[in-house]
Amino acid sequence: MARETPAITARYCPQCAGTLMPRLLREGEPPRLCCVQCGFVLYLNPKAVSAAVFSHDSGIVLVRRAIEPAKGHWALPGGFVDLGETAAAAAIRETMEETGLQIGLTGILDVYSSGTNEVLLIVYAADVLGGAERLGAECSEIGRFAPELLPWDEVGFETTRAALRDYVRRFFPRVRVPRFA
Numbered sequence: 424m425a426r427e428t429p430a431i432t433a434r435y436c437p438q439c440a441g442t443l444m445p446r447l448l449r450e451g452e453p454p455r456l457c458c459v460q461c462g463f464v465l466y467l468n469p470k471a472v473s474a475a476v477f478s479h480d481s482g483i484v485l486v487r488r489a490i491e492p493a494k495g496h497w498a499l500p501g502g503f504v505d506l507g508e509t510a511a512a513a514a515i516r517e518t519m520e521e522t523g524l525q526i527g528l529t530g531i532l533d534v535y536s537s538g539t540n541e542v543l544l545i546v547y548a549a550d551v552l553g554g555a556e557r558l559g560a561e562c563s564e565i566g567r568f569a570p571e572l573l574p575w576d577e578v579g580f581e582t583t584r585a586a587l588r589d590y591v592r593r594f595f596p597r598v599r600v601p602r603f604a
Contacts, residue, residue: 438463469536469543473513474501474583475526476590477549479556482567483590485574486521489563493579497566499546499586500524510545518549522565523557526550533589535582546586548594570595 441460448455456465476499485497502517504510511528518526526549535544570591578584588600
């Protein structure tokens, strides 16, 4: 199966400031950005994003994004994993930052990606342990949705939609997930 190559945005080598040019290094792999001066290879890899999905006050918690990408759409509480931080710690931290809720992770739901997306989404199932609900700086609203009333057409990312679909199927097996979700 052919892989889509994301748009190339880097032009200069981070080692010597030479020009980066696409070059096929191995058959079957996409072209890699290589420095014409020093030979450095710049690998373009997805960034890790960690999120949590959980129910609180009888509803699955989502946040409405106040920033791009997907501004105005619903998403799971989550964000980028910082260097030196575990994915699990990032899910806990990001949930606290965006919702004010302290969570305990109960297990990994799954890992989600797409060939054109710049992120690798790691999603954990969680329970609320405490905290007081408050709106984070990157969110315009916190919503709680019954599994059968999730706003599927307002979810900002395909990977989030896939995680919600898996969560509902696993934890609410009697709820019918719409075919398009």
